[in-house]
Amino acid sequence: MKRLLESGITATVLNNAVAAFIATIIKEMGPRATRLCHNDLEAFDYLEDLNILFPKGKFIHIVQDGRATIASEIANINSNYTSENITEAILxxxxxxxxxxxxxxxxxxxxCLNIRYECLVLNPLREIQKVLHFLELPWDEKLLKYGTDSNRTDQLIHNNSLGAWSKANSLLSEEHIEFMNENCLALKQLGYLTDEIPPNYVTICNI
Structure with a gap:
């Protein structure tokens, strides 16, 4: 690092170079746009660094009841959530x-804005308006028509799927649900741990 500084390559220079590299990759991933957007949960592993690299950038984190997340990943045959390592995946x-x-x-x-998936499903108008206000963007009715122009039903959002993880036919066992309830601090922090299983998402979302 000392040699870099002596050569005039400061932390600012390096940050600008890395930011330009990332921005170029995102630009080339799609058509030209006024604002660049990238959907990658793993990017949040570097949230503080990205905030430095992109001082005008904004970050939206979609949070969901972790029990639903794990059940969904098992159903989608995610290799990280096989029956042999579900406990590890939960942690x-x-x-x-x-x-x-x-x-x-x-x-x-x-x-940085946290948006609950359950609230987005139950009250899309309110949650989308929250996102637009955060991004300083105008309202567009098309945003309420997600999935209507597609034949792919797996992309549609259904209210009745919110508590599917707690049903008798769920791929998430009662033992794993109990394990999460006892060991996952994030569930408590997000208010998902209640006396009800599944919790009343309408109440959590203040609808």
């Missing part, structure tokens, strides 16, 4: 989610 979800929430709070509400 990983808790660690990652807790860290993201902490980092999001650290960089501030003007730069």
């Amino acid at each position: 990983t979800w808790d660690d990652v989610t807790t860290q993201i929430l902490e980092d999001c709070e650290k960089i501030g509400s003007e730069k």
